[in-house]
Amino acid sequence: MADIIAKSAEKGSWLSRRIREWAVDFIKDDENLLIAKYGKMNGSVLEDKDLAQELHLHLQGIGKYVAAQDLVNYMATDEMKRCLNLNKGISLRTAQRWMKQMEYRWTKEPKGMYSDSHEREDIVDYRQNVFLPCWAELSKYTRKFTEDGDEIGSPEAEAAKVAQKERRKTKQQALKEIDEQWDDEELERTFVAAPDRKVIVIWRHDECIFYANDRRKIRWVHADEKVKPYAKGEGASMMVAAFMLEHGRLAHWTFWPGGKRDGYYMTAKILEHATEAMDILDKTQPDERHVFAYDNATTHMARAPDALSARKMVVKPPTSKSKKTNFLCPMNMANGVEYVxxxxxxxxxxxxxxxxxxxxxxQAGIFKGMRNLIHEQIAKGAVLPNPDKLKAECKGFKCLPRHTDCCCHCVLFTQPNFTNQKSMLKEHCEARGYEVIFFPKFHCELNCIEQGWGFVKRIYHMFPTSSKEEDLERNMNAALDSVPLKSMQK
Structure with a gap:
């Protein structure tokens, strides 16, 4: 037995003999027990919470690039040695153990996730009280499709139901029978028409960029295959902007982005793109009610240069009506900037x-100032606070939540004329009878066109690598054309 114990402890015959001696001594006298000769077992000084907190604060004061040597240097100070009654400091190895006990790890700096503010108060308010009710109302009068991409209420959808119930029939056989029984002109759809008897079509809009060097990186690689370096950078880029729905893509735009190329997809191009889409729909689908759904991007939400905005208003009238001192709005014109x-x-x-x-x-032509504007509103019956007792603006224009009378800027900013100011895109489309809605910020997952881009990118990644711009354009168009109409309808 002593040999087995010694072997399990990875020791030799000496320990085996000692075990037998200890056993004989214990049999002769049961009080003859082994006593540890290692002295008193001391705990770590880091068990002192005050000291641990002081070390944490010291490391935090250094910054994010701390080292174990910082603890060595700190513990070697006369103040710390006197406080802990030490004759000398600690070694580097001890400092490394302390770093681990304080939950530091020597590793690569972790990458954090982007905070997208999904649950920010103003975002939640817009999503719950504006967007979702509007979307629910519009969805009542849109076409619905089955999982197979057939319009609910259409002969194809009814044929699929019959074929599923009667398994001996194929969908084609059932469709033939339904066509014989139903008159296509009298077929009633299952969706409900809007009060104006028009079907609502919601066109989702988005943009996507394709890069020449954007290719799949994961594949089966043979052990003997020679390693090749990746192409530097992302290569040439091409942008596509389009509207998408069950009918397919609408007003498909492609261009080379860049200051020295086709420019950028800014507000002017967005308005031009919307105009083209409306021109097409006026000719092809004039009997339907069309709604354009855009992301809540700055370029989509941009207002007219002279739109109402209290952000930069001054509290008192300026001293002169020159463009430098008077409150005027810069407007980019063909011959330069004009102030209006x-x-x-x-x-x-x-x-x-x-x-x-x-x-x-x-003071003809001079801006009245916020206080005079508010006084005029009060004189016309508006219930507003006395602007003479208000400051011009809260610091950084960061007013307290749900406060409307803390400063002159806030009083004007919360007035209906200012809060209901529409974007240029919305005004442009509504002038022609088209509606525009905006998805909540940071909610790109609500736009189903993103799934279409994912399908397109998957196909695009499978094409051979090429840095040529003509290959980029050809591959991108081929990938865009590969999206099945059934997938869009689903």
Whole structure:
């Protein structure tokens, strides 16, 4: 038995003999037990919470690039040695153990995730109280499709139901029978028509960029295959912008982005793109009610240069009406920048209120200032706080939540004329009878066109690698054309 114990401890015959001696001594006297000769067992000084906290604060004060040597240097100070009654400091190895006990690890800096503010208060308010109710109302009057991509209520969908119930029939046989029984002109769809008897079609809009060097990186690689370096950078890029729905793509635009190429997809191009889409729909689908759904991007939400905005208004009238001192709006024109007046707002009785003094006023053409504008509103019956007792703006324009009377900027900013100011895109489309809605910020998953881009990118990655721009354009168009219509309808 002693040999087995010694062997399990990876020791030799000496330990085996000692075990037998200890056993004989214990049999002769049961109080003759082995006593550890290693002295008192001391705990780590880091068990002192005050010391551990002090070391943590010291490391935090150094910054993110801390080292075990920082603990060695800190513990070697006269103050720490006197506080802990030490004759000398600690070794580097001890400092490394302490770093682990304080939950530090020598490793690559972890990559954090982008905080997309899904649950930010204003985002949640827009999503729950504006977007979702609007989307639910519009969805009542849109076409619905089955998992196979057939329109619900169509002969194809009904044939699929019959074929599923009667397994001996194929979908084609059932469709033939239904066609014989139903008159296509009298076929009633299962969706409900809107009050104006028009079907609503929601066109999802988005953009996507394709890069020449964007190819699949994971594949089966033979052990003898020679290693080749990746191409540097992303290579040439091409952008596509389109609307997508069950009918397919609409107003498909492609261009080479860049300052010295086709430019960028800014507000002017977005308006031009929307115009092309509306021109097509006016000719091909004039009897349907069309809605354009855009991401909540800055370029989509941009307002007209002279749109109402209280952000940069001054509290008092400027000293002169020059473009440098007067409150004017810069507008980019073909021959340069032109400064124009901000558009008028309305009083409670719907009459117009100019933001500038009239021509018969001593300060004709000069911005009235926020206090005068608020006083005029009060004189017309608006219930607003006295602007003379308000400051111009809260620090950084960061007013307290749900406060509407903390500063002059906030008073004007929360007025209906300012809050209901529409974007250029919305005004442009509504002028032609088209509706525009915006997805909530950071909610790209709500736009089903993203799934279409994913399908396209998967096909695009399978093409052979090439840095040529003509190959990039050809491969991108081939990938776009590969998306089945059934997939869009699902």
């Amino acid at each position: 007046r901000m558009q008028n707002r309305t009083f409670a009785d719907s009459t117009s209120q100019s933001l500038y003094f009239p021509e018969n006023h001593p």
